[in-house]
Amino acid sequence: MIFVTVGTQFPFDRLIKGVDSWLNSNQSAEVVAQICHSAYLPKRIVFYDFLGAKEFDDKFQEAELIVSHAGMGNILKAFDYRKPIIIMPRRSEFGEHRNNHQIDTSKYFGSIDGIEVVNSDQELQDALSRLMSQQQIEFPERNDSCELEKLIDNIRSFLREG
Amino acid sequence: MSRRGKKVVLMVASFGGHWVQLRRLESAFSDYKLIYVTTEKSCQSQLDNCGFYVVTDAALDSKLKMIRMALEVFFVVLKNRPTVVVSTGAAPGFFSLVFGLMLGARTIWVDSIANVQQMSVSGLKVRRFASLWLTQWEHLAKKNCPYYRGKVL
Numbered sequence: 001m002i003f004v005t006v007g008t009q010f011p012f013d014r015l016i017k018g019v020d021s022w023l024n025s026n027q028s029a030e031v032v033a034q035i036c037h038s039a040y041l042p043k044r045i046v047f048y049d050f051l052g053a054k055e056f057d058d059k060f061q062e063a064e065l066i067v068s069h070a071g072m073g074n075i076l077k078a079f080d081y082r083k084p085i086i087i088m089p090r091r092s093e094f095g096e097h098r099n100n101h102q103i104d105t106s107k108y109f110g111s112i113d114g115i116e117v118v119n120s121d122q123e124l125q126d127a128l129s130r131l132m133s134q135q136q137i138e139f140p141e142r143n144d145s146c147e148l149e150k151l152i153d154n155i156r157s158f159l160r161e162g
Numbered sequence: 163m164s165r166r167g168k169k170v171v172l173m174v175a176s177f178g179g180h181w182v183q184l185r186r187l188e189s190a191f192s193d194y195k196l197i198y199v200t201t202e203k204s205c206q207s208q209l210d211n212c213g214f215y216v217v218t219d220a221a222l223d224s225k226l227k228m229i230r231m232a233l234e235v236f237f238v239v240l241k242n243r244p245t246v247v248v249s250t251g252a253a254p255g256f257f258s259l260v261f262g263l264m265l266g267a268r269t270i271w272v273d274s275i276a277n278v279q280q281m282s283v284s285g286l287k288v289r290r291f292a293s294l295w296l297t298q299w300e301h302l303a304k305k306n307c308p309y310y311r312g313k314v315l
Contacts, residue, residue, distance in 0.1 A: 008178055008202070009221075052204030072179035072276040076186075079315065104278040148186060151298075151312030155190040155270060158294050159246065162268050 003063035004033035011038040070102035082139040114139035168195040172244035174258040177202035183250040186314040256284040
């Protein structure tokens with residue numbers, strides 16, 4: 001199953017439309033989407049405007065591939081559950097967000113294995129076809145939680161000082 | 163101080179990425195009683211043995227909602243008298259640090275990792291209310307804050 005999620009702040013019609021049109025030529029794929037009141041209603045996708053925290057986590061874990069806006073919550077979850085993820089940054093000029101910070105986020109995270117950044121509909125179509133034709137799509141094992149440990153340790157020592 | 167005598171930490175974030183990042187900081191506060199504040203009630207299902215409050219979701223585009231949310235945050239802070247207030251963003255976190263500091267708490271701002279190019283709007287505004295003011299990007303850190311002390315990754 002492919003789980004498509006656009007977060008809870010704004011809809012993201014461009015992404016939903018793109019996945020829906022990919023399904024025209026890939027009808028066997030199963031897709032579930034959380035669309036946040038998208039004006040475009042997908043024709044080939046099971047969709048929800050919103051999913052509660054638990055339902056959301058369940059779908060995320062069930063999926064073999066995640067397709068998402070470039071929101072940090074979903075990127076971090078992809079790390080946690082080791083799910084390969086396609087991210088499309090929102091663009092303020094299309095009214096998809098207040099600013100273009102998702103483009104900056106994508107530039108950084110796009111260099112990490114398991115995260116695929118797509119900037120256009122064509123790139124989205126290509127990435128979906130390429131990843132779904134692979135036998136197994138994997139999110140590589142990572143060994144870099146030391147930055148988190150460092151942050152936790154630093155907060156702890158800040159608290160002790162007080 | 164809570165009734166059981168444990169110090170209280172107020173953990174505040176709006177739903178979504180901010181919430182996911184905030185949850186990752188939890189282990190830093192193992193000696194505290196945790197009270198979470200967010201904008202989405204279903205988050206409670208993820209929590210075990212923590213206090214929990216929901217406040218109005220408000221962004222810069224709605225002043226009225228923002229005032230309402232600020233009041234809600236104020237009452238949570240007033241009622242629980244936290245020793246520490248922590249937030250990863252956005253608007254509810256800003257107000258919780260302001261009121262927290264006013265009422266004697268030590269305050270920690272960990273700016274969202276999504277802000278690669280510059281600190282978030284709420285992150286910049288909160289500066290003088292944060293006892294510890296952090297960015298998650300080394301290249302955004304400055305000599306006298308924001309500091310870089312690691313990231314939630």
